């Protein structure tokens with residue numbers, strides 16, 4: 375197995391107040407540096423590709439300088455949607471790559487434990503996603519009223535990184551492009567092919583920084599971890 379990582383960091387940060395959040399300072403480093411460092415430090419991950427906003431590559435490269443984030447193999451430009459950005463990232467992987475972890479830069483609290491759980495699972499599965507059980511009561515809402523309660527016992531939230539055999543995820547993205555299928559993550563596209571999607575346990579602390587106020591939570595999580 376020759377595992378590479380693709381980090382997508384080409385979002386425009388619309389829900390974050392309209393500014394790109396990749397370089398927003400978080401516990402002493404730009405947000406993107408956390409994911410790059412944690413994926414890059416794993417011995418069983420051979421290399422990294424970082425997908426950046428169109429014409430934003432120099433800013434991002436410059437912003438990471440001095441934080442000891444090591445080598446990045448390629449800096450492809452992203453597209454209009456996350457899906458397009460991932461596709462560009464997959465196209466930029468070197469020919470020796472056989473497997474890939476696809477990760478959102480917006481999840482800076484990814485841990486080495488979770489990365490290892492995913493790479494271990496790749497020995498037995500071609501597509502693996504981390505899931506966390508739903509803890510809130512879940513309801514279906516119609517207008518401003520609750521329509522019905524959803525049985526949460528089989529409901530889970532899906533996180534990144536997500537781990538794939540490279541041929542399979544490339545096939546899933548190509549098929550999605552052909553059929554016009556869109557999805558908010560990559561596992562969904564594997565499922566759309568009719569292939570098995572395995573799970574590993576995700577982490578409650580692996581939050582997604584979506585709104586500006588999520589930064590304070592991520593900051594607290596990273597501070598807690600570095601104190602452990």
Ligand code: C5P
Nearest residue numbers: 382383384385454455456459478479480
């Ligand atoms: O917008 P959202 O929070 O779903 O983005 C998830 C991840 O996808 C972020 O890390 C963001 O930078 C990335 N993204 C991207 N290209 C886009 C949209 C989002 O790389 N066009």
